[in-house]
Every structure is written in structure tokens, then in C-alpha cells.
Amino acid sequence: MSKTLEIRWHGRGGQGAKTAALLLADVAFSTGAYVQGFPEYGPERMGAPITAYNRISDEDIRVHSNIYTPDLVVVVDETLLHSVDVTAGLKEDGAILINTPSSVEEITPMLKGYKGKVYTIDACKISIETLGKNFPNTPMLAAVVAITKVMDREPFIANMQESYEHKFAKKPEVIEGNMKALTTAYDAAAAMM
Amino acid sequence: MGRRDRMSGNEAVANAIRQVNPDVMPAFPITPSTEIPQMVSTFIANGKMDTEFIPVESEHSSMSAALGAEAAGARALTATSSAGLAYMWEELLLAASNRQPLVLALVNRTLSGPLNINADHTDGMGARDTGWIQIYAETNQEAYDNFIQAYPIAENPAVHLPVMICQDGFITSHAVQNIEIEDDEAVKKFVGEREVEEYLLNPGKPISVGPYSVVGYCMEARKAQEVAMENAKDVIIDVAKKFKKEFGRGFELFEEYKTEDADYIMLIMGSAAGTAKQAVDDLRAKGMKVGVLKLRVFRPFPAEEIAKALSKAKAVAIMDRCESYNGHGGPLGMEVMAGLYRAKADVMAVDYIYGLSGRDFTVDNVYDIFAELEDAVKSGKAPAQCQYIGLRTKEGK
Numbered sequence: 267m268s269k270t271l272e273i274r275w276h277g278r279g280g281q282g283a284k285t286a287a288l289l290l291a292d293v294a295f296s297t298g299a300y301v302q303g304f305p306e307y308g309p310e311r312m313g314a315p316i317t318a319y320n321r322i323s324d325e326d327i328r329v330h331s332n333i334y335t336p337d338l339v340v341v342v343d344e345t346l347l348h349s350v351d352v353t354a355g356l357k358e359d360g361a362i363l364i365n366t367p368s369s370v371e372e373i374t375p376m377l378k379g380y381k382g383k384v385y386t387i388d389a390c391k392i393s394i395e396t397l398g399k400n401f402p403n404t405p406m407l408a409a410v411v412a413i414t415k416v417m418d419r420e421p422f423i424a425n426m427q428e429s430y431e432h433k434f435a436k437k438p439e440v441i442e443g444n445m446k447a448l449t450t451a452y453d454a455a456a457a458m459m
Numbered sequence: 460m461g462r463r464d465r466m467s468g469n470e471a472v473a474n475a476i477r478q479v480n481p482d483v484m485p486a487f488p489i490t491p492s493t494e495i496p497q498m499v500s501t502f503i504a505n506g507k508m509d510t511e512f513i514p515v516e517s518e519h520s521s522m523s524a525a526l527g528a529e530a531a532g533a534r535a536l537t538a539t540s541s542a543g544l545a546y547m548w549e550e551l552l553l554a555a556s557n558r559q560p561l562v563l564a565l566v567n568r569t570l571s572g573p574l575n576i577n578a579d580h581t582d583g584m585g586a587r588d589t590g591w592i593q594i595y596a597e598t599n600q601e602a603y604d605n606f607i608q609a610y611p612i613a614e615n616p617a618v619h620l621p622v623m624i625c626q627d628g629f630i631t632s633h634a635v636q637n638i639e640i641e642d643d644e645a646v647k648k649f650v651g652e653r654e655v656e657e658y659l660l661n662p663g664k665p666i667s668v669g670p671y672s673v674v675g676y677c678m679e680a681r682k683a684q685e686v687a688m689e690n691a692k693d694v695i696i697d698v699a700k701k702f703k704k705e706f707g708r709g710f711e712l713f714e715e716y717k718t719e720d721a722d723y724i725m726l727i728m729g730s731a732a733g734t735a736k737q738a739v740d741d742l743r744a745k746g747m748k749v750g751v752l753k754l755r756v757f758r759p760f761p762a763e764e765i766a767k768a769l770s771k772a773k774a775v776a777i778m779d780r781c782e783s784y785n786g787h788g789g790p791l792g793m794e795v796m797a798g799l800y801r802a803k804a805d806v807m808a809v810d811y812i813y814g815l816s817g818r819d820f821t822v823d824n825v826y827d828i829f830a831e832l833e834d835a836v837k838s839g840k841a842p843a844q845c846q847y848i849g850l851r852t853k854e855g856k
């Protein structure tokens with residue numbers, strides 16, 4: 267059981283946290299792993315706090331409950347730090363990744379004394395610079411892949427290129443921006459490791 | 460050879476439908492089953508299948524249209540959840556009594572109120588006495604596999620009954636997980652074509668479907684349905700065996716997980732069975748002899764087979780994801796206990812209510828229930844029946 271990597275995503279409705287969790291499942295799947303990616307549904311509306319989950323394992327995953335003691339927590343919207351107990355159950359030897367322009371030192375006091383690793387990335391800035399819009403889920407996905415090492419950089423980039431060529435077949439003009447967002451975020455996250 | 464893939468339970472069922480390519484699919488959307496007709500209509504629009512898709516204005520109509528298509532000799536299906544199933548109530552009974560072998564992909568969701576979209580078995584259990592065969596799935600894989608087996612069961616001349624293929628809303632329907640998808644041709648070959656003996660659009664042999672039945676015939680028609688449901692048990696087993704031979708997976712009426720030497724067994728249905736199996740492995744590693752009986756087929760109800768499988772245990776937890784508001788137990792608990800009584804099985808049986816309206820059911824919950832069973836056997840004092848698992852306390856915990 268300890269071989270299963272458990273990730274909990276906190277985001278707001280419309281930011282793509284669920285999509286990012288499903289994309290991460292796809293990435294891990296393509297490495298040959300057993301995966302789970304699922305959202306927790308409440309009264310869905312734009313801006314409401316949402317949770318999504320991933321399990322990644324080298325064995326068949328049978329548990330169908332939510333995740334209470336994650337190895338990694340991903341916060342897609344830093345304003346959630348005020349209202350959601352994002353570090354609840356987070357393993358001390360685990361990590362938290364937060365989308366914020368603040369530094370690790372600035373953000374750590376918000377984490378209720380969490381003693382594990384803290385990573386920050388300015389996914390909104392990366393998104394606006396590369397895509398012209400605030401879609402933080404793409405850079406956050408890349409940062410999670412860099413931190414968890416579920417896939418190496420080159421195959422991940424190649425994998426996502428292929429995925430986007432399929433997904434955006436009718437609007438290829440957005441592929442370059444998305445790839446730039448991914449590589450920028452991946453490299454920024456890898457530099458923190 | 461099948462291929463390794465990953466997809467949600469809804470996508471898995473939509474792909475099974477694409478592979479089977481039935482003649483007619485009337486459907487009306489309702490969360491969390493909406494994706495199934497949505498994906499099927501996309502497959503049709505993209506030329507991947509040629510099922511006649513009928514967008515109807517309600518579930519009352521989707522089941523009516525499916526029933527009509529079946530009576531005309533077509534192979535039909537629909538998908539729904541929760542209030543959608545409730546709105547089909549009248550037609551569910553008609554489908555069974557008219558002996559139309561149609562298939563319904565049910566994505567289990569609670570019924571209001573309070574208004575909620577999440578999983579429990581209130582919808583399926585509400586339809587338990589409608590004369591439909593009901594098969595439940597633990598995983599996306601089982602939902603896919605069960606759908607492929609549905610028509611061979613339903614259309615068997617000894618059965619001729621409609622089949623509900625059930626999976627837990629969101630928990631499997633919206634969770635992406637690994638799956639083996641079989642080759643289209645292998646699935647088509649396994650399912651075969653419908654061989655219709657009698658149908659409405661046959662001027663050479665006119666029949667009536669659904670006419671008024673006078674007192675002199677109605678009870679005989681009901682008895683014939685009951686016989687068909689009894690026959691279904693062997694047919695379900697036979698189809699499961701053929702499926703396993705062809706594709707290497709699956710279970711017959713239920714799965715017995717480490718029950719052989721188990722002192723304590725949890726009987727459970729649907730996605731939570733996987734969580735229970737993980738807990739069983741953890742507890743076995745600590746030396747506790749525990750097991751899981753995962754019920755696959757709820758209708759026909761394998762009462763004798765279950766009683767036999769449980770008879771050697773010291774205590775059994777029966778897990779109901781549905782209330783019956785009888786002050787006495789959930790539907791699964793009542794049926795299993797009646798079976799144990801008839802089989803004169805001397806087993807302590809405790810009914811628990813869990814997972815209503817999507818309340819999470821965890822590995823820790825399973826540990827606690829097995830611990831309670833062990834304490835009860837040691838002290839000789841049976842726990843209270845129908846405890847609600849994971850209920851919040853006044854302090855909000």
C-alpha cells in the first residue's frame with residue numbers, strides 16, 4: 267500500500283483542477299502505472315472550492331475512497347489557504363505545492379505549522395505570459411510532474427505535445443503557448459528540487 | 460487481444476455500447492449518467508456506430524421508446540440515474556412483464572431529499588421488485604464487462620427479461636482508472652445478434668404486446684416472470700463462464716475474496732467492495748482472518764449460495780448503501796438474513812448502513828467494523844443493527 271502515491275488537489279470551480287488531475291492520471295498511465303483520477307463533487311459552480319484526487323501505483327488500485335493522508339497537496343488557488351484546511355492529513359514527509367507569487371518563506375506561516383516540504387510556483391504569471399490568459403492548471407500539472415517525478419522531462423513534454431495536437435486539432439495556434447507554459451513551469455519546479 | 464487503457468466508468472460503458480452497437484437508444488440526461496448518452500451520440504455522429512439515437516423529453520419516454528423498439532424486434536437500451544429511474548417506474552414493470560430483453564445502464568445515485576447527486580443504491584434498490592435482473596459493478600472494468608454480458612443473459616430464451624447494469628455514480632462513473640478494452644470484433648462475436656422469435660413488425664405472425672390481461676391470465680403471467688428470473692441464475696453463471704473463458708476475467712453470482720478460512724466476512728456490493736478488499740489485506744497481514752463477499756448479482760437473489768458461502772464464518776457484516784425505513788434493516792441485510800435463517804446457518808449477522816448520498820466509505824471504516832464483529836463474538840454480545848457508518852457527531856466530527 268505504501269507504494270501508492272496519493273495526491274490531493276484543491277482548486278476553485280472553473281480553474282481546471284479536475285482536468286489537471288485527470289491529465290496527471292493520463293501521464294502516469296503512459297508510464298505503465300496503475301492510476302486513479304477523480305473529482306469530489308459538491309454543488310458545482312464557478313469559484314467554489316473543489317477537490318480532486320490521484321492515486322498512482324505499481325499495483326492495481328482497489329480503494330475507492332477519498333484521500334485523507336496525501337503524499338502531496340496541490341493548491342491551485344492560494345486564496346483557499348484562508349478557507350480550506352489544505353494540509354489536513356498531509357504526511358510530514360510529503361510536500362505541498364502552492365500556486366502563488368509569494369516565496370516559500372512568505373507562504374509557510376499560512377500552513378498551520380506544516381513541517382514537510384513547501385514548494386511555490388507562480389502558475390498564474392506563467393499562464394498569462396505564455397497563454398495570455400489565467401489557466402493555472404497547465405503549469406500546475408507540469409510542476410506536479412517535476413516534483414513527483416512520475417515521468418521524466420523529455421517523455422513528458424513529448425507526451426503532452428502529442429496530447430495537445432489531438433486535443434487542439436481544430437485550434438493548433440494554442441499548442442505553442444501551452445507547451446511553453448508546461449516547459450516553463452516544469453523547469454521552475456525542477457529548479458526547486 | 461484486448462488493449463490496456465484508462466477511462467472512467469461512464470466511458471467504459473459507452474465503449475461497450477459502441478462495440479455492441481445496439482439498434483436503438485432513447486435517452487434523457489441526468490447526472491451522473493449523462494455522459495453515457497452524450498458519448499454514444501458522439502460515437503454515432505462520428506460514424507463509429509449506427510445505433511438510432513432518440514433524444515426524448517423524459518425518462519418516462521426513454522423507457523417507453525426502448526420498450527417499443529424491443530417489441531418491434533430491435534435491440535434497445537437506455538441509461539439513467541436516480542430520479543430518472545424513478546420516473547421510469549411504470550415502464551420498468553412493463554419491460555419485465557412484456558418480457559422485453561432490453562438493457563439499462565444505471566449509474567447509481569441517491570434520490571431526493573435532501574437533494575444530492577452522489578452515489579448510493581437508493582435508485583436500484585427501489586427498483587428491486589420490478590422484475591429486472593440487476594448486476595452491480597465494483598470497478599469501471601466490471602461495468603464494462605457486465606454490459607457486454609447483458610444481452611446474452613437478457614435475450615436467452617429461458618430468460619427474456621430486462622437487465623440493469625449498475626455502477627456507483629461518480630465513484631466509478633467519473634473516476635479514470637486502468638481498464639482492459641477488448642477488440643470490437645471479439646465483443647461483437649461474444650454478444651452476437653438478437654434472434655427474435657416474435658415481434659410487432661412481422662405481418663406474417665401478428666402478436667399483441669401489453670394488452671389487458673383478465674384475472675384468469677394475469678397471475679400466470681407473473682408466475683412465468685418468476686420462473687424466468689429463477690432460470691436467469693444459471694444463464695448468468697453460464698454467460699460469466701463463457702466471458703471468463705474468452706476474456707479471462709469476472710465472477711459469477713458473487714466474488715469470494717479470502718473468505719475460505721475467514722472468521723469474519725463483510726458482504727458488500729459496488730465500488731466499496733474494493734476498499735473492503737484493501738482493508739482485508741491489511742488486517743490479514745496482522746493475522747486477522749477476514750474476507751469479503753462481493754455481491755455481483757442482486758436479482759435474481761442468490762440467497763442459498765450466499766448462505767452457504769457465509770455459513771462457516773463466526774460473524775458477518777452486511778453493508779447496505781440504502782435505507783429501507785422499516786426500523787429493521789436495509790434491503791440487502793433483510794434478504795441475506797432471510798437466506799441465512801432458511802439455511803439454518805448459525806452466523807452472527809449484523810446489518811450496517813453506509814455511504815448514503817455519497818458519504819465516503821474508507822479503509823478505516825472497514826477496520827472498525829471487523830473489530831466490532833470480533834469483539835461481539837468474543838463477548839457473545841451482538842452489536843446494534845443498522846448502525847450508520849461515518850455519521851457525523853454533534854461536535855461535527
